[in-house]
Amino acid sequence: MFGLERLQVDRPGTSRRHAGVFALWAVTTRVDCAFVGAGAVASEYLDGIEGTNLRLAAVCDTDRERATALAAAAPGDPAVYTAVDALLAAESAPLVINLTSHAAHAPVSGTALDAGRHVFSEKPLALDPERATALVETARDRGLALGCAPITPRCDAQRHARTLLADGRLGEVRLATATANVGRVDEWHDRPDSFLDVGPLYDGAVYPLSLLVAWFGPVARVRSADAVDAWPGEQSPRTPHVEATLEFADGPVVALRASFYVDHRSREFYGLELHGDDGTLYLRDTGALAADRDAVSVRGGGRESTPAPHPQPRRERRYVEGPARLAAAVERGGRPRATARRGAHIVAVCAAVERAAESGGAVPVETPTAATPSLDSRAAPPAAAPPEGRSQRGALRLPPVGFGCSRYRDGDYVEPAMGAALDAGYRLFDTAELYGNEWRLGDLLEGPGGPDRESVFLLGKPWRTNHGPGHLERACRGSLAELGVDAFDCYALHWPDAWAHRGELRSLSRLPVDEQERLTFPTGPDGDPVRADHDLLDTWRRLERLHDRGLARTLGVCNVTLPQLARLVDAARVPPALVQVERHPYRPRERLVDWCHERGIRVLAHSPLSAPGLRSDPVVESVAEDTGVDPATAVLAWNVTHGVIPIPSSTTADHVVANLAAARHRLDDAALARLTDLADPDFER
Numbered sequence: 001m002f003g004l005e006r007l008q009v010d011r012p013g014t015s016r017r018h019a020g021v022f023a024l025w026a027v028t029t030r031v032d033c034a035f036v037g038a039g040a041v042a043s044e045y046l047d048g049i050e051g052t053n054l055r056l057a058a059v060c061d062t063d064r065e066r067a068t069a070l071a072a073a074a075p076g077d078p079a080v081y082t083a084v085d086a087l088l089a090a091e092s093a094p095l096v097i098n099l100t101s102h103a104a105h106a107p108v109s110g111t112a113l114d115a116g117r118h119v120f121s122e123k124p125l126a127l128d129p130e131r132a133t134a135l136v137e138t139a140r141d142r143g144l145a146l147g148c149a150p151i152t153p154r155c156d157a158q159r160h161a162r163t164l165l166a167d168g169r170l171g172e173v174r175l176a177t178a179t180a181n182v183g184r185v186d187e188w189h190d191r192p193d194s195f196l197d198v199g200p201l202y203d204g205a206v207y208p209l210s211l212l213v214a215w216f217g218p219v220a221r222v223r224s225a226d227a228v229d230a231w232p233g234e235q236s237p238r239t240p241h242v243e244a245t246l247e248f249a250d251g252p253v254v255a256l257r258a259s260f261y262v263d264h265r266s267r268e269f270y271g272l273e274l275h276g277d278d279g280t281l282y283l284r285d286t287g288a289l290a291a292d293r294d295a296v297s298v299r300g301g302g303r304e305s306t307p308a309p310h311p312q313p314r315r316e317r318r319y320v321e322g323p324a325r326l327a328a329a330v331e332r333g334g335r336p337r338a339t340a341r342r343g344a345h346i347v348a349v350c351a352a353v354e355r356a357a358e359s360g361g362a363v364p365v366e367t368p369t370a371a372t373p374s375l376d377s378r379a380a381p382p383a384a385a386p387p388e389g390r391s392q393r394g395a396l397r398l399p400p401v402g403f404g405c406s407r408y409r410d411g412d413y414v415e416p417a418m419g420a421a422l423d424a425g426y427r428l429f430d431t432a433e434l435y436g437n438e439w440r441l442g443d444l445l446e447g448p449g450g451p452d453r454e455s456v457f458l459l460g461k462p463w464r465t466n467h468g469p470g471h472l473e474r475a476c477r478g479s480l481a482e483l484g485v486d487a488f489d490c491y492a493l494h495w496p497d498a499w500a501h502r503g504e505l506r507s508l509s510r511l512p513v514d515e516q517e518r519l520t521f522p523t524g525p526d527g528d529p530v531r532a533d534h535d536l537l538d539t540w541r542r543l544e545r546l547h548d549r550g551l552a553r554t555l556g557v558c559n560v561t562l563p564q565l566a567r568l569v570d571a572a573r574v575p576p577a578l579v580q581v582e583r584h585p586y587r588p589r590e591r592l593v594d595w596c597h598e599r600g601i602r603v604l605a606h607s608p609l610s611a612p613g614l615r616s617d618p619v620v621e622s623v624a625e626d627t628g629v630d631p632a633t634a635v636l637a638w639n640v641t642h643g644v645i646p647i648p649s650s651t652t653a654d655h656v657v658a659n660l661a662a663a664r665h666r667l668d669d670a671a672l673a674r675l676t677d678l679a680d681p682d683f684e685r
């Protein structure tokens with residue numbers, strides 16, 4: 001347990017407030033740490049420290065009053081020092097968290113490393129590349145961990161942007177624009193001198209640079225740069241406004257602007273826009289600690305820009321997560337230095353920008369091997385994770401909300417907004433032969449900005465006129481051809497019972513309505529549907545053969561009763577992985593849902609919003625108001641909270657986004673019960 005003191009074995013109170021921090025590692029031991037620097041950012045690091053694996057043993061600041069005030073606000077009565085040397089001599093805390101002013105970062109980190117302490121430093125790591133690299137080398141040579149802020153590449157909005165990027169939505173990314181309009185620091189900081197001394201590059205620009213370097217690797221050279229003395233009367237040694245064009249070794253050319261002059265309330269604050277051959281991604285705030293609904297938006301395939309909401313409930317990160325994560329890694333025997341290497345490279349980029357601005361020409365960015373940053377190769381967060389706390393052993397991992405592609409709406413035909421759904425980030429599409437628009441989705445998937453096939457879950461459904469021998473396989477192959485894929489992720493019977501076959505169903509939406517209806521609704525002289533004598537189990541055997549041939553990765557069934565499903569599960573060689581039924585508060589289907597969940601079968605709720613009167617039901621409206629959401633979101637969140645995946649459909653881009661964002665909300669037990677109490681055993685459409 002190198003250098004780490006096991007102070008106590010405990011599990012601090014798991015309040016909701018700190019749940020996000022806890023989720024990252026098992027807190028079994030507390031690690032002593034010392035804060036060096038007790039200014040504004042130190043208060044941010046103190047926030048939530050009790051919920052982590054850290055114990056603040058000491059606080060040091062040259063200003064005793066500040067150190068004492070911070071220590072008084074901290075749990076556990078930390079000791080107070082005014083000199084780092086004195087602290088290091090008296091305290092054995094293995095981790096120093098360096099929260100000093102910019103210029104003091106490198107000397108304080110160097111002193112702490114020399115004293116054999118692991119270090120987590122606020123940004124920037126240093127103010128010149130040689131010192132930054134020397135720190136990384138010292139940490140390496142002494143076998144110590146060295147971490148550097150910001151932690152934002154790990155935060156939800158930024159990781160979500162990275163997931164969409166990795167999805168292939170943008171094609172090759174060739175250009176980007178990055179802004180860090182820090183604003184007039186003397187307006188918003190009580191001690192602005194430290195900022196003014198270093199300039200906006202070493203401060204605000206570090207946020208977009210950290211992301212870009214994490215995603216694309218090192219910057220090869222600064223093509224051009226300009227420093228503008230845009231702030232009359234401001235005498236700081238470094239210019240308050242910098243524009244530069246950076247060329248990544250294996251990535252885009254980036255136009256970077258960092259400014260103390262441009263107001264931080266201007267339209268662009270910390271925005272980053274990536275432009276690829278097939279689309280554009282905009283991340284509104286590279287420094288955000290939480291993912292707002294509209295934090296990321298995507299534009300692809302010639303369509304309008306669409307917000308791509310993060311699919312999980314809001315999780316606000318805390319600054320303290322950086323050092324807490326470092327301490328946890330050290331405790332596991334690791335000596336992480338990746339964020340410090342990235343920090344050292346960013347210092348080298350800033351220095352090269354300054355040189356380019358002075359020389360008026362291009363300047364290569366030289367980063368010694370020890371400080372070469374690595375790409376952020378961590379796996380993207382699972383977009384398809386089942387809802388928290390309801391993980392179902394062995395069950396399919398699916399996104400919390402899917403998109404319904406049906407064209408039928410109150411006896412009419414409409415066109416669901418599938419393009420907006422793809423842009424917004426839906427990854428589960430409920431398609432069907434009957435909907436007749438598989439070819440449209442196929443075009444979108446194949447077209448510019450289409451996501452990587454593996455990131456999309458395609459659910460297909462043969463219509464009930466195609467249950468017979470031969471018909472089922474032809475239906476499946478026809479649908480796959482229209483979608484342009486080799487296999488369905490799940491192929492599910494649209495209905496358990498069969499109707500008479502009236503012909504193949506291809507691109508139905510392109511046929512005259514009369515013809516569509518003749519093919520799909522075979523009616524006898526009495527006007528009733530003409531049934532076909534295919535028992536559910538026989539049809540299931542045919543479906544299993546499609547699975548055996550690799551045309552469907554899993555199988556499913558829709559619109560079943562519990563006795564039908566139980567009979568099927570008993571007899572099936574390939575059991576259903578999902579069941580799709582109409583489900584909303586008027587029809588909660590609790591027994592069926594529980595039965596499925598107990599067996600690891602995922603349940604999809606079709607028609608989750610369209611029950612007549614549901615969205616204007618006074619109880620739904622009241623729950624929605626109490627929860628601070630709109631009625632449609634409340635109804636969808638009711639399904640999501642139960643671990644059921646709603647598949648709403650919409651023709652309206654705003655609704656498409658709002659419905660996906662419903663996955664970010666969980667209802668409490670009282671709200672769930674109020675909605676479930678709306679159950680109406682006589683409900684019929």
Ligand SMILES: NC(=O)c1ccc[n+]([C@@H]2O[C@H](COP(=O)([O-])OP(=O)(O)OC[C@H]3O[C@@H](n4cnc5c(N)ncnc54)[C@H](OP(=O)(O)O)[C@@H]3O)[C@@H](O)[C@H]2O)c1
Binds near residue numbers: 404606608651658659
């Ligand atoms: N397996 C089956 O037998 C079966 C049967 C039926 C349905 N389904 C599946 O379930 C999917 C959804 O069912 P559905 O088509 O009946 O539709 P639905 O999703 O239950 O409701 C759609 C209706 O709600 C409106 N809407 C959607 N989002 C809204 C929002 N945020 N605020 C206000 N209004 C909103 C839509 O209007 P706008 O267009 O203006 O948004 C539309 O009128 C289908 O597309 C299909 O994939 C399967």
